[in-house]
Amino acid sequence: MKCIVQSRLPETGWLGDTPQRDYAGKLRLFNAFARPELREAIDALPMPAGSCVLDAGCGTGEALGWWHASMRGRGMVVGMDLAAAHVEAAHGLASARASIVQGDMLGPPFADGAFDLVWAVNAVNHLGDPIAGVRTLSKLLRQGGRIAVGQSSLVPDMYFAWDARLEARVNEAVRAYYRERYGRSERDFTAVRSLAGWLAGAGLRDVRVHTRMIERTHPLAETDERYLLECIFRGTWGERLRKYLDPQDFEELGWLCDPGDERYALRRPDFHFLQSLTFAVGTRQAATDTRAGDRQAGGKIRRGGNLNRVARSTHLP
Numbered sequence: 246m247k248c249i250v251q252s253r254l255p256e257t258g259w260l261g262d263t264p265q266r267d268y269a270g271k272l273r274l275f276n277a278f279a280r281p282e283l284r285e286a287i288d289a290l291p292m293p294a295g296s297c298v299l300d301a302g303c304g305t306g307e308a309l310g311w312w313h314a315s316m317r318g319r320g321m322v323v324g325m326d327l328a329a330a331h332v333e334a335a336h337g338l339a340s341a342r343a344s345i346v347q348g349d350m351l352g353p354p355f356a357d358g359a360f361d362l363v364w365a366v367n368a369v370n371h372l373g374d375p376i377a378g379v380r381t382l383s384k385l386l387r388q389g390g391r392i393a394v395g396q397s398s399l400v401p402d403m404y405f406a407w408d409a410r411l412e413a414r415v416n417e418a419v420r421a422y423y424r425e426r427y428g429r430s431e432r433d434f435t436a437v438r439s440l441a442g443w444l445a446g447a448g449l450r451d452v453r454v455h456t457r458m459i460e461r462t463h464p465l466a467e468t469d470e471r472y473l474l475e476c477i478f479r480g481t482w483g484e485r486l487r488k489y490l491d492p493q494d495f496e497e498l499g500w501l502c503d504p505g506d507e508r509y510a511l512r513r514p515d516f517h518f519l520q521s522l523t524f525a526v527g528t529r530q531a532a533t534d535t536r537a538g539d540r541q542a543g544g545k546i547r548r549g550g551n552l553n554r555v556a557r558s559t560h561l562p
Contacts, residue, residue, distance in 0.1 A: 262371050264347065267330035271476050272304040275367075278472035279397070282457045282522050283308065283366070287315050289455075290393060290526070294319035296361040301325055301350055301382055302368025306335025309343040312364070323360075325353060350378050357384045366395035369443065379447035386529040392449060393526045394440050397459070399423070401520035403477065405501075407513070411494060418489035419481060440525035449527025459520040463513060470511050473518065478502035478510075 276283070287308070292298060296316060300308050303324030312322045324335050324345040335345045348354045350365070350372060363382045372378040383392050405412035424430060444452045461469050482502060487495050501510040510516055 262327055264327055264329055266328050269305050269328075269330050269334045271480060272331065273307070273334075274468075274472040274476050275397075276305065276307040277468040279459055279522065280307070280311075280468075282459050283395075284311050284315075286393075286395065286457065286522070286524055287311050287364075290362065290364075290391070292316050292320055292362060296320040297323070297359065299323045299325065299355070299360045299363045299382075299385060301353070301363055301365040302327070302371070303335055303345065304331050304367075306331075306338040306343075306345060308364065308366070309335065309339055309345070313340050313343060323355075325350075351381055353381065353385060355385050358387045358390075360385050361387060361390045363390075363392040364395075365392070367397055369394050370396055370399075375439075375443045376446040379443045379449070383447055383449060383527075383529050388529060388531045390529050391526055392444065392529070393524055394444065395522065395524045396440055397523075398521045401459075401477070401518065403510075404517040404519065405510075406515040406517060408497075411497060414490060414494050415482070415486070415498060418486045421489045422481075422485055440523055444525050444527035447527075448530060450530050452525060452527040454523065454525045456521055456523040459518075459522055461516075461518040463511075463516045465511055465516070473511060474502075474504065 292315070294316075296319075298312050298316070298320060300306075300312065300322065303309060303326050306324055309322045309324050313320075316322075322340075322343045324332075324339070324343060325348045326332050326335065326345075327347065327349055329347055332345055332347045339345055346354060350368065363385055365382060369375045369378050369382075379392065379394065386392060402416070403412065405415075420431060441452050441454050461473075465473070479502070482498060486498070490498065500506045500508040503509055504511075
């Protein structure tokens with residue numbers, strides 16, 4: 246498959262993403278943690294043999310293999326991510342029937358009408374104009390194709406069954422950190438609640454929404470503990486929350502986050518974690534002439550899964 250990345254990639258995204266940014270470690274941990282719920286969502290979108298699926302914002306590429314398994318090897322899966330490090334990581338996981346390219350969701354290096362389904366999880370919310378992003382991605386769909394946009398809650402809820410007051414202080418401190426880190430207001434972050442609105446605003450039809458809960462309690466599996474410890478306790482909480490918390494509250498939070506402390510939260514029998522994972526699925530409106538997509542330059546594909554003509558002929562300078 247010939248896929249050539251467009252000549253210009255954005256210098257920075259809404260949440261600080263650049264082609265050079267690398268958070269592959271966190272992506273791997275999240276994908277291992279949320280694997281059951283993500284695979285369930287994939288299996289809920291059955292695809293006929295010969296289908297072509299694009300994972301837009303594929304990260305480290307775990308979902309490419311899950312899609313390949315769901316289609317029982319009878320289709321083609323393509324991954325695209327902005328970050329070079331993520332593309333490299335995805336290449337290490339990719340099966341022989343998966344292709345990965347570096348590209349921008351607002352300027353993807355593919356022909357219109359090339360895919361039967363576009364899958365984008367925790368990706369569209371990184372764009373300054375999510376509706377424009379969904380509209381661009383939906384152009385990659387054949388007439389009647391579907392787009393599935395997924396989003397986990399940005400600030401997951403850790404339930405402190407032993408201290409509701411500290412729980413409230415920590416959650417507010419996390420929100421304050423997000424506001425300062427990204428220079429955005431609380432109102433800006435509520436946009437992730439608008440998945441159905443994004444799809445409707447982009448002209449998709451038959452929009453449906455379904456939310457799964459990622460819920461974990463004691464005792465935790467190893468993959469669950471690793472994600473919560475590394476990405477939440479150390480990656481989201483940790484030293485970065487010191488300035489937003491009362492010194493005594495920060496000290497107590499430190500005990501809860503320390504695996505060497507007897508008060509370590511992840512070993513408490515009353516530990517409870519909950520994070521929403523919402524999917525909105527919409528269909529590209531069928532045109533009067535269903536062959537319109539095939540007439541666009543490079544847009545013709547074979548139902549047998551041959552993607553030799555999916556990519557546009559764009560060139561690097």
